[in-house]
Amino acid sequence: MLILKNLLRRKVRSALSLMGIAIGIGAIVSFNALGQGFRHALDAHMRETGAQLLIINKTVQDPAFSRVLKEEQDFVRSLPAVKNVSVGTFSIAAPRGLKVKTFMPALLVYGRTPGDPLLEKFRANIRGRLIEGEDEIMLGTVAAENLKLEPGETLELFRRTFRVVGVYESSISFERIGAILCNVVLQKELQMGDAASIVFVYLKDTAAWERVKQTVESAYPNLAAIRSEEFTLFYDQFEYIDWYVWIISLVSLMIGGLGVLNTMLMNVSERTREIGTLRAVGWSRGRVLGLILSEGTMLSIAGGLAGLGVGWAAAEGFIRSAPRDFFATRYSPELFAVAMIVALVLGLVGALYPAWQASRLSPIEALKYE
């Protein structure tokens, strides 16, 4: 009763403070949802290949720079537990290299081998046909739309002219915004020789993954064999993204926290006589402390709930305004729980000093306060 009424007495002040928390929590929710969305899409992309293990060169920071040599590929292929191996190369083409006037941040370019399962999987969902020759390219539906290209038209890429032979559909966003050309062409353009970016390993017995992993990594310490569902866990840069997300969020949160602190300090200062009255009628210091902390907590819970909405709206708004399929969001119950816990802690910390100050007031001094 008293808690809610005290907050509603200064509606604008409470609302501003609530907004401060909502923005901080919103930042946590939106940035994390985008970060998690990116991770999830990438993991889904790797998982969808059906490979049990992915072999990459762990000495480089980014998978785009990974090089797995022919000798290393052959070693993996020769292992008795391995049923099949697909090699893939990968690069990101800058829009200025595409010479098209469209808002497209980048074109993901995949090198695939004709006849390989990683290419054959598109056969059922393609307008046109699969690539067969070195001057041919396939585009994902979104990439084709952005580049305004149809089968039969040409695309200049890597100072070469490719003929678009097919536009494929995919459930994976990173494939929809990408292009596929012959692996040997991409190897040549990236001056990779016969190395691959990633080796996709299909096992006879999926349970043998750990043994294969150990064999490969002990034979070639520069390589890492990663389970396809754990691809993003392997890369440190995703941790850096998480750190950036949290740093930006914490800055926003500090602003929110200062808002709570300011609101509660002003509330306590304005209500000094009232606090004196409460003490005079028998309220203990602890009860006064609890009252102010409860006000801060209620403010932060309301701000936190608003923040969940703000974060969702911001992330979804961003997704809608950004080029299609380049970003994704993912909301987990854990994210909402963490956001609400942070809001709660923020409210408690912000209200702690004002509450302590209020509880220390002597009834007599408080009652005399003008």
Place this chain on the structure above:
Amino acid sequence: MSDPAVRTVDLVKQYEGGRIHALNGVSVDVARGEFFCIMGPSGSGKSTFLHLVGALDRPTSGEVWLNGRSLSSERDLDTVRAWEVGFIFQLHNLLPALTSAENVEIPMVVSKLRRRERRRRAEELLESVGLSHRRDAVAAKLSGGERQRVAIARALANSPGLILADEPTGDVDSKTGEQIMETLLAVRRQVAATLIVVTHNPRVARDADRVMEMLDGRLRSSGQL
């Protein structure tokens, strides 16, 4: 013979490191059920006396006894204020955002009463001060007289044996002041509580069982001044 409701023994209160002497050795007994009135000019020490008796503050020296129990040995004065003393201030000190009934409920928050029971008791008390029709009115919207009557109901919330009133008619006109005193004396009779009132107003003192005067921190019988 039973202990007096209030006994003060050589009560001294100094402020600012002894520079200001608010009370200079006040010793007095107030019998149970007595209406005791203290008159005196501003700054004479009346309110300070009331604050010490009401456990709002501690004396520099001397002792306050309530119902035969010394407050010096009480570590927790909050409990004394909650259950043994009901305060009525000159400026009523209601919480302006709360309704009349909610203001009366405030002291009962420390009790084990459920919210519904607290509300019923608050409504009974408001009825006893003639304000049942204003129970849902926000304190800020009440007249001066109504506020003071809510303050009287609040002072009785936890059925204390001692009611302390500091200039209860000081902030209202004389007619309203008469009504407030009538209300206060009526409810005090109902609950058979001891009443100590400090006031400038001789009309308030008119109905008191005993009147003393405070001057320069000393309490004297009114005839002595």
